[in-house]
Amino acid sequence: MKDLNLIPQRLIIERRRKQINKLSLSVFVGVIAVLCVAILIPTIIINRLEAEKTLVSGEIEKLKYVTDKENELIAARNDIAIKDSVTTDLKSKEDHIREMLKDIHSMMPKKIVVSSISIDSDSISFSGKAENEMVIADLISNIRASGKYSDFFIPDITPVKDGSGIAISLKIKYIGQGV
């Protein structure tokens, strides 16, 4: 069969160009439209987020007094902790002195006559007269058995001139680990 298309070639080409031009324009407009939407959506989200930020910041500002009170409380807790440590530390020193006083009573054999006792925060010194050497040995044994004292220092053990006993001076250091 013979092609009977009588439309001139020039017109066909012209029509195809027009179609391509239309298509190109449509693609261009479509791309621009997509871009606009792509930019518009984040802008809307940003505006919404900024509004939310302002709102939340406002609410936080309204509750600032809670933060202020909390900070005040934290500072007060730190302050009172320092003061409590002072009280505890001093109480502990006093407790040591009380304990040492109690210990010296319990450790002292009856056959020693004490003439002086001196106690400070970590040591006891005393002097007195023991009936005999065995009593001094008992005293030292009692002190050792308590486990709370170290650094025995005995500057003086001398028999009393009239023969009534033995004069003794003793100093011990409190280490505070009782049995």
Added chain:
Amino acid sequence: MNSGYRSKLFLYVLLTAVIVYVAYNYLLKPQLAKQSTLANEVSSLNVQLQQLKDKKLHFTEYEDELKQIEEKKKEFFKQYPLVLYEEDLIDMLKKFRIQQQGKIDVAIQQISEPKSLQIGNAALNMMDFSYSFNSNYRGFEDTFDKLLKTSPRITISNFTLGSKGGDSLTVNMSLQILGYKDDMQKPNAPQYKLNGPKSKINLFLPN
């Protein structure tokens, strides 16, 4: 299609590509970055807000605890005053002497100038004084306990018991009266002068 038309079409495509590139890099990308940053900020603010709302529920507890701490501080400052006046100290010792009347014979020998004392993180004012009396052992124990309950606070740094024969003891105590040194609350007080006239002379002056 002739080459002129093809070039025109190519330019068209190129222009579209340039517009897409510019729009993405200079408009869309910064917007997305800003959106992401804002979203993080808002999320963090929301967390902060929720935490504050939770804390608000405990606000009364905070206030109660602060009141308790204030009470404790008042008690502490009664024991360790920021300011101690000479006449307060003398009054306190006089009262103590009166309490012990009939039981012991007291002599306050010497009061030192204030010194600084560091306990942990706290700075204290401290004055040494000695306290001597004659008593039996029970009287000594009683005095020991009562001295430790005074306000302002007295601590015993050391003591010596000397036997005078029988029940009688001579007691020498080295005591310390303590005050709190608070740099935030420096009192505006006159210079220390213990031997001056009996007046409101602050014994615990800041350094």
